[in-house]
Amino acid sequence: MKDQPKREIDIIDLKVAFGDFYALKGVSFFANKREFLGIIGASGAGKTTVLRVLTGQISPTEGKAFVGGYDVTKKRDLISLLVGYVPQLEHLSLYYDFTPLQNAQFFGRCFGMRPKEIEERARNIMTILGFDEELMTKEVKKLSGGERKRVSICLGMIHDPPVLLLDEPTTGLDAHLRHETLNYLKSLNYELGTTMVIISHDLEIVDYCSRVCLLESGLVSQFGTPSDLISTLPGKGESLKVTLSEMRPALVEKIDSISGVEYTSRAGRNALKIFIDEPEKNLLPIITTLNELMISFEEVSLVESDFFDYFAVKPWKRKPKGGTKL
Structure with missing residues (x-):
């Protein structure tokens, strides 16, 4: 009998209430190891609430959320190790007077990594992201918007998390840079085996996803592979x-x-x-x-x-x- 794929993310009947209002009304979805999951919905669909649960910012009212086999609703201290996070706005995660490599050193040390280990990891990720030596050693404030986005992605992956969670990674980028960024994420997914989870309102990301979850009014309206749907x-x-x-x-x-x-x-x-x-x-x-x-x-x-x-x-x-x- 063929082994079932390992689920890297497994969300089970997740409910989140703010007073009498339920932002999530019992959502369930999953992503297997090395998959590329897109969570798509309009404003108010519940995307941000899912993100806040997975990043440990809030606790659910009911339900479970497993990442790498651990229920992060109960072991919130493990979230930072299991989940890398790339915010929608780069200025929230970057020091603009530092170079990309200096940024990596700062964030890597927050996870107890050694300087040599950080250097090797950062250079490997940035190479996949299309950076050469000049870009790696240029101050972030002198980089373009697309390049800053890639530095932010590198920082989210610096500690080698099994899952990378990205909040609207293509927002503010023109069409060419949106596709370029998604292609780089696909390369990281392939080269490093990181399970990618993108929170977005943009249907463009579906072409890059192996699995899609559509959220509407706090419920999962559709879930599956794009081809199956x-x-x-x-x-x-x-x-x-x-x-x-x-x-x-x-x-x-x-x-x-x-x-x-x-x-x-x-x-x-x-x-x-x-x-x-x-x-x-x-x-x-x-x-x-x-x-x-x-x-x-x-x-x-x-x-x-x-x-x-x-x-x-x-x-x-x-x-x-x-x-x-x-």
Whole structure:
């Protein structure tokens, strides 16, 4: 019998109340060792409360939170050793007059590490993060925003924690730097085996995650691998993209009413994605029906569905339109 993967993080029926208000209403999710977990939600969903429990800032009202096999709700003194933390704002964790290596020495000594050990660890992490000798020895105040973010990541990992918890790591970065930062985190995850947990409101991070937890109003609305969640859509990961001559609500309503079409979502200025069972088989029937309905279009093509589609459709909240198969 195949061994079950080791769970590095295991959150079980976690509840957090502030007076009569429950910020978390019994959430459960997990991440196996070496996984990349994204915890996603809008403001007020409960993301910050999860973060505060995992970093030992508050105790839950009920439930358990295991990190590396230890229930950190009961052994809060172990949290700093088990969890590295990268705050949303770099100035909270960096000394700007120090170099990255000097910052690492300061924080490493807080964990009782020896100077030589800190130097070796910091250089290894910073090399993976794309730093050369010049950047490692430049004052932090002279670094760019993306470079400071990477220094903050290094400090969160300096004591070699099994889990790195990142609070909105892409906030304030432009598109190029967001993807660059996420790629560096993926490299650290691969090279060092650190389990990554990203708290974010940004769906962009899903492309880098091996597992995703969607929080809504203090509850887990969806949890699983991105591919498993996407495959629950009609078409099991595929859909039809219709490029219309123009986009009008009346045309969308007509397409929504086509037999067999379960969901639709916008996919650009004049484009619409159609979610239907067996989309490849139904491509020609859809084209025929569009012509019969006198809907002017430029193209209908078979495309892959992605997590943006899944989140736009929100199948857990909407009932499929159904209808007779084409």
